[in-house]
Amino acid sequence: MELKEIYSNAREKMKGYCRVCPECNGIACAGEVPGMGGAGTGASFKSNVEELKKVKLVLRTIHNCKNPDSSFELFGEKLDMPIISAPITGSSFNMGGALSEKEYVDAVMEGSLEAGTVAMTGDTADPSMYITGIEGIKKVNGKGIPIIKPRENSKIIEKIRLAEEINPMAVGVDIDGAGLVTMALKGQPVGPKTVDELKELVKSTKLPFIFKGIMTVEEAEIAVEVGAKAIVVSNHGGRILDHTQGVAKVLPQIADKVKGKITILADGGIRSGIDVFKMLALGADAVLIGRPVIIGAYGGYSKGVETVLTNMKNELIKAMILTGCKDISSIDKTKIVIE
């Protein structure tokens, strides 16, 4: 399956929700939440893309890295690439509904696995969608990670119990979901978490715990302190709060303080294997991919997802050849220049 065909299919199926623009940068879809856009003016989405653009790769071809190794180990699981499908729900209201929630989840779980990696699943105001995600992970024998909205702790722990039944790789909370004030209107209140609340969550399970939605050094350090195993440096794809900084801008500061103490994941604006390379060079251990995976799923079901991810892996490997990186741990700040 070719990317061109995937884009063409997705453009057709997501009409009114995603234009599958030549450059996916948050401009055309600004404010479309629900939908595929960023919140408000779309500035946070745009910043994610803009900050990545400022990062330049240092071309080097005098070295012996002829066959780079792109593999990455996450919670004991070896993946073919440091690229994971991001937790996303709401196929109906965010993407137009040409795929059912179940179809979407299955396409992402299977496509990710076929590509040699794994996917996360999400949670939203409609509680059935979390269940759909859990079932999707079950189908791939637990090779996935459910991410839960920052509900009341007791509610989160209920959902962690459900997750534990399918033995996933880890579990997490996207704490930046705190701003989804509309969830309260549907009887599903979410909100900020205190340090003690985070501690209670981490202690509630033996699964590795992930906090998603970290944009400051302080909060990254809290994540380490409360015993989390990973953070996702993320502004929720720009969908939660207008006018935050771009992820690529804050990532190096965070990595500077917590790299090695916790697994650092990052997402926001990653569109190619080159962008993956940039995020790793800025300090991430691996990345999450959101919108391109959606387009893959809508454009070709699991095969579309697989194609999108495999293509990114190949681009990453090519970038490693052309910068002299034999493995992903060699991708560091000496391989880039920030302009």
Place this chain on the structure above:
Amino acid sequence: MELKEIYSNAREKMKGYCRVCPECNGIACAGEVPGMGGAGTGASFKSNVEELKKVKLVLRTIHNCKNPDSSFELFGEKLDMPIISAPITGSSFNMGGALSEKEYVDAVMEGSLEAGTVAMTGDTADPSMYITGIEGIKKVNGKGIPIIKPRENSKIIEKIRLAEEINPMAVGVDIDGAGLVTMALKGQPVGPKTVDELKELVKSTKLPFIFKGIMTVEEAEIAVEVGAKAIVVSNHGGRILDHTQGVAKVLPQIADKVKGKITILADGGIRSGIDVFKMLALGADAVLIGRPVIIGAYGGYSKGVETVLTNMKNELIKAMILTGCKDISSIDKTKIVIE
């Protein structure tokens, strides 16, 4: 009433005066004074918007600010939000006249009150418009503030006397109106003010005095020195002088020197609760809203104004949740990054 409907109505009613652009940034209406635009090339209007765009919010969700308080006290009056409707006149020549001056004033006074805040009224070459404003404030029992053009002091004091009869919250002069050379042609000369002239004005009344149109530290310090109770950091929405700096650019310098000594209000380019948050973080105690309130009034009379202001308040509260600000005094420069 929905914002979408308000915008659609306003776009229809303000044809030729305001296009109600997706982004209200001074580009389409450059030079349209009278009208809704900025003076000359519109650079001052654009700078207001551009400088605000450079301010980024620091997303934080590990804290206990679950129900922020957005209230603000102005001259002893408790408002639900640190957001005030700006003094604007000339419904006929600036906005197209689909609303009479009286209808416009009433919509703004009532809509502001319904939203839990208050409005200012203005003054212009046609003296009847100041009276319309005073009458509007009277109808809401003095919950408003008249702002007078920088005429000869004796003329200003006459207008202060008229204001005192309706017992408003305060009174003020927009000293940057000094450049309205066309007012002299209509027998209503305005001009710059010396420090002594400002002192005379402040002493002429027991009402709290506001100087609007301050763009430098020196003039802010003079306002404190002459006994004013508030300043409005403002370039008159970019309508007085082409190519001034944006308000968000000069505000932090001014706040650095006079914060706490005088109430700091600010306006210019504020389009959302996020922008309100930014101005407060840059040092304002509260903000004035101009063009969005006009669009509210033209798009839905008092209900339109109320909707626009309430929406901004809700956006502000959401931004407070997502940055960890329990009340508006917590909104400070640690909550933003200027890029």
Place this chain on the structure above:
Amino acid sequence: MELKEIYSNAREKMKGYCRVCPECNGIACAGEVPGMGGAGTGASFKSNVEELKKVKLVLRTIHNCKNPDSSFELFGEKLDMPIISAPITGSSFNMGGALSEKEYVDAVMEGSLEAGTVAMTGDTADPSMYITGIEGIKKVNGKGIPIIKPRENSKIIEKIRLAEEINPMAVGVDIDGAGLVTMALKGQPVGPKTVDELKELVKSTKLPFIFKGIMTVEEAEIAVEVGAKAIVVSNHGGRILDHTQGVAKVLPQIADKVKGKITILADGGIRSGIDVFKMLALGADAVLIGRPVIIGAYGGYSKGVETVLTNMKNELIKAMILTGCKDISSIDKTKIVIE
């Protein structure tokens, strides 16, 4: 006569040569030399405009400059404004020829005089055009300044002799014309000048001498050293060499070294009285206006030129009121911020 009418007329008469764009910035006419554009990509023209845009005025209205004086003395002649019409030739090949060379020169000379100022005239490959300029200056009793191309010194001195007969205010050479290699093809070679050649020129006449086309501190200092009375900081409106810096960028460095030792004129990208103010604040004693004067002449003959210049004067005066400048010598770098 209104500016709107002038623009409309000019747009009609200059079809194919000047579009009279809403913003005159060198984009639409890039490369149109002959014509109205900048050389090559138009980058030098664009830089003139862009650098001026970075200069912001400091709005101040607490002062007593209620009636600023915009007058300026040039070589003993008192002008109503520090604004002079630039030396321009080639009505036929640069502007389309709806006005004859003589009509163009007369419109500019008379319009400038009516507005309370003076004009320069130019020189080109067709020697008759220099004569047309001289005759134009004669008609206004010598209230003008002929500028000669950097031909061989003997040829320049011949032309100075012709000028002396009409007793002009000064005489000058636009030394940046050195790059007009096409003039050699027409038997009118031009080229760079050595310091000794400049000295010979200055000594050849009792008239004040101007060197136009200075873009560096070193060459400004040479102008002082060889006894010139004025320089024009200029990149020839971007028409001589692609990709030079903008005039507003180099002007402060030059003024820093030679201000007070020589009269500093500047041109390039000035479109309004605000732009005039900026150039003065950056260090110029007065400015030359090119394209807007052409548009004035084509849009309304001498009346058009007068209107354009008077409008700029009024904008300058308004800017002086709003920044607290009682006369043009008060317009200095404390009145601006460069962003």
Place this chain on the structure above:
Amino acid sequence: MELKEIYSNAREKMKGYCRVCPECNGIACAGEVPGMGGAGTGASFKSNVEELKKVKLVLRTIHNCKNPDSSFELFGEKLDMPIISAPITGSSFNMGGALSEKEYVDAVMEGSLEAGTVAMTGDTADPSMYITGIEGIKKVNGKGIPIIKPRENSKIIEKIRLAEEINPMAVGVDIDGAGLVTMALKGQPVGPKTVDELKELVKSTKLPFIFKGIMTVEEAEIAVEVGAKAIVVSNHGGRILDHTQGVAKVLPQIADKVKGKITILADGGIRSGIDVFKMLALGADAVLIGRPVIIGAYGGYSKGVETVLTNMKNELIKAMILTGCKDISSIDKTKIVIE
């Protein structure tokens, strides 16, 4: 032959491959590889152009450089200009095929010679194209340089032997071709080179050796160390790796370390004699021209190439007059400002 005619012809003949845009900047053709564009988003191509735009020439006309000398000596051969046609293959798949590979090579070799300079030829997955290049150089009596892809050393040395038979000026390898992973699919693997492999190549022939595709100081120093006679600072016209820095950005750092120790050539984004001037001022000894030469060949065969190159030479000479450079070694960093 006029440039306008050449562009018009080329636009017609290259339909679907090159739009011959008014500004050749990598935007319209982003991602078109094969084709004329840059890889991926085209960012590397765009950076080449953008970085050159930041370089400004210092206009100076008080000096005695009235007749500058643009000649340049390369490997003992005197050229009329420091401008060489770049090695390019694939007339069919990159340019649309209106010219056969042979026609293309002949047009470039002959046109370059007519203009007073020489051309390089290339290598690609189809081995016959290297031969076509060699034959083209033979026709101009060895006044050309073949550049070989970074195949296995034994394969490169075979191709060097073929080159030696026609006695070219030099021979080289474009080591940044390492990323052409598709060549392996066609049984023509390429890849990075170790220092020892480079040494073996240089020692394998008595011809001067060139390494093309250097973007770092370290690799430039290795080129010196292994005995190469020239490097080409180049990101392969942005066609190899998306999001590298622009050549004009890295060139000064490289020149700072190796100028004088090795001949520094540079390419990427050069569109005019002004751009040539900039590259020399940034530290290059001479430049390669790619896309404009292709357009010349498609627009007018050898005459088109000659016209394009001669035009650049004339622009370069004019820039030398207007900056005071008597020969190309006078073009240094004092003649430019980087903004």
